[in-house]
Amino acid sequence: MNSGVGRAVRRSAGATRQLVGALRTALPAMAGLAPLLAGLVLMVVLLPWLPAVVRPLRALANAERRRAGRVLGREIPAPYRPPRGDGLGEAVRLVRSPDTWRDIAWMAVHGFTGLVAAVLAVGLWPQIPYSLSLPLWWWAAPDGSTSAFVTLDSWSRALTMPFLQAALDVLLLLWLVPRLARWQARLAEALLGPTHRSLAERVEELTETRAEALEAHGAELRRIERDLHDGTQAQLVAAALRLGLADRRFDADPDAARTLFLEAREGVEEALTQLRTVIRGIYPPILSDRGLGGALRALAAGQPIPIDLDLGDGDAAARAPAAVEAAAYFVVAEALTNIARHSGARHGWVTVRREPGRLTVGVRDDGKGGADPARGSGLAGIRRRVAALDGTTRIDSPDGGGTTLDVGLPCGS
Amino acid sequence: MIAEDNVLLREGLVMLLTSDGHEVVAVAGAGPDVLPALLEHRPDAAVLDVRLPPGFRDEGLRAAVEARKRLPGLPVLVLSQYVEETYAAELLAGGAEGVGYLLKDRVSRVDEFLDALSRVAAGGTALDPEVVSQLMTTRRDPLQALTPREREVLGLMAQGFDNATIAATLVITERSVSKHIGAVFAKLGLPPTDSGHRRVLAVLAYLNS
Structure with missing residues (x-):
């Protein structure tokens, strides 16, 4: 009984100690809760600005990729995935992307080591003439001056140590500095180059966008079918009907028959006009006549404001798959129509580049900006058309700052 | 002279022109045949389709431009399923006398089509309203x-x-x-x-x- 009470008291005392001990984590948890929640809220609120922060970071990393690539004599490709939208979705993708974190890690490491390495390399050169001349004037140097980590306080030391120091400097310059430069470039390659993991991610992303592309492509087919069915076909049926009626009335009432003939002709003409519009939407005939370059030149020449057309070194005019060329043409045509209608621009620029496996199209103007893809059906049409080919669309249109449209279309080769 | 690869339309054009009292001196159904026929027959007017075999691109247009280079002022009426301002500009670059450029649809308005053809044959011009509106937009x-x-x-x-x-x-x-x-x-x-x-x-x- 007695021992039972003692055990119970000891157990309670132990538990009390444990609970008091738990205060070491409980108090910071209580104190930290508010700042943590505030921090989380702040992060979520600031998230939409992340792409704007990441853009200069990536530009810096790209500059380092080019620089380090030159040092190593091989290209360091950027692992970034093309942006798939604007705003919050893109920000979340950036947070989840390891590329962002690897860029930041590189920034931290390179920021410190880069500075130290540069100071070391530059500082070594003047060290050599300094050390070699030291025996001539060491007596005038301040007390406690050292060379090769030894204090110079006698002629014997002054005549030996500086030469040792100079030899050490030369050795460092010959051996260490070139290696430093290579290590630095390799560090950039390791942190900034693509990884196997980003390859796996690319596969995942392709699977995802392929599903979207199939969906968008299906929508395009349905739209074309609707245009032909409700427009052209209906017109032709009506015209045929009128011709049949005219045939029945021909003997009894030639005047009425004639009116029906004329109406039938108008119907057929209308159908032809609609058919032309549909064909233009599927595959503009001038593309097969003149290729993308010629078609875009014709398009640019037909605009009310001057358009600078930049097709690169002629490679852009090299034939891409028909669907890609048609989409590129559609994008430029639609963008130029928007420019002429809404932008109030005085000048426009169209750039087409054929990159490996990709056709990029840029359309820029100096108009009033403020284009909103959610409102303009033209921009929505561009997105839809580009998405059907698993391409990327980026629209940048600040108020008063002109509009820039960048489209990337994958094209196999 | 008529150059058109679609047999139905070609026969229709021949019928239309002969019924109006014209004589069709040559017909061509493929791009490479057009220029030699034009140079050989030197017709009063030529009706040419823009897109012809074998390439189905702009063979008819090129033949027209080339023929007018060799025979300045040769009246050509170019027909097309669609009109393109650039093509009009290329045709007109060698002078607008005796040049016509119309949508194929316009043949349904027989009188207007024949009027356009005789205007072109007489050294005048016949441009499709759609071309003109494109030019005027520019x-x-x-x-x-x-x-x-x-x-x-x-x-x-x-x-x-x-x-x-x-x-x-x-x-x-x-x-x-x-x-x-x-x-x-x-x-x-x-x-x-x-x-x-x-x-x-x-x-x-x-x-x-």
Whole structure:
């Protein structure tokens, strides 16, 4: 009984100690809760600005990729995935992307080591003439001056140590500095180059966008079918009907028959006009006549404001798959129509580049900006058309700052 | 002379032209045949389809431009399923006398089509209204100064019509047509010219510049 009470008291005392001990984590948890929640809220609120922060970071990393690539004599490709939208979705993708974190890690490491390495390399050169001349004037140097980590306080030391120091400097310059430069470039390659993991991610992303592309492509087919069915076909049926009626009335009432003939002709003409519009939407005939370059030149020449057309070194005019060329043409045509209608621009620029496996199209103007893809059906049409080919669309249109449209279309080769 | 690869349309055109009292001296169904036939027969007028085999691109147009280089002033009426301002510009670059460029649809208006052909054969011009409206879009800014009526008159003039036809189309008198034309020329800063081809040429040169 007695021992039972003692055990119970000891157990309670132990538990009390444990609970008091738990205060070491409980108090910071209580104190930290508010700042943590505030921090989380702040992060979520600031998230939409992340792409704007990441853009200069990536530009810096790209500059380092080019620089380090030159040092190593091989290209360091950027692992970034093309942006798939604007705003919050893109920000979340950036947070989840390891590329962002690897860029930041590189920034931290390179920021410190880069500075130290540069100071070391530059500082070594003047060290050599300094050390070699030291025996001539060491007596005038301040007390406690050292060379090769030894204090110079006698002629014997002054005549030996500086030469040792100079030899050490030369050795460092010959051996260490070139290696430093290579290590630095390799560090950039390791942190900034693509990884196997980003390859796996690319596969995942392709699977995802392929599903979207199939969906968008299906929508395009349905739209074309609707245009032909409700427009052209209906017109032709009506015209045929009128011709049949005219045939029945021909003997009894030639005047009425004639009116029906004329109406039938108008119907057929209308159908032809609609058919032309549909064909233009599927595959503009001038593309097969003149290729993308010629078609875009014709398009640019037909605009009310001057358009600078930049097709690169002629490679852009090299034939891409028909669907890609048609989409590129559609994008430029639609963008130029928007420019002429809404932008109030005085000048426009169209750039087409054929990159490996990709056709990029840029359309820029100096108009009033403020284009909103959610409102303009033209921009929505561009997105839809580009998405059907698993391409990327980026629209940048600040108020008063002109509009820039960048489209990337994958094209196999 | 007719160059058209679709047999039905080719036969239809032959029928149309012979029924109107013209003689079809040659027909071609493929691009490479067009230029030799034109040079051999030197027809009073040629009706050419833009897109012909074997390439189905712009063989007919190229043949027309080349033929007019070798035989300046050879009247050609180019037909196409779609009109492209650039093609009009290429045709007109060698001079607008005896040049026609129309949508294929226009053959359904038989009288207007025959009228356009005889205008071209006589050294005049026949441009499709769609081409003209494309040209006028390009020169939108200077044309803002014109009244809607003046723009209509300019458009018809650019299609190659004479004063009488313009007056009949717009249901106004020839006198007011002349007045509108004078105003158009003054506003666009073109030197005043007498009626006829030269005036059309001035207008087209302006729109095409």
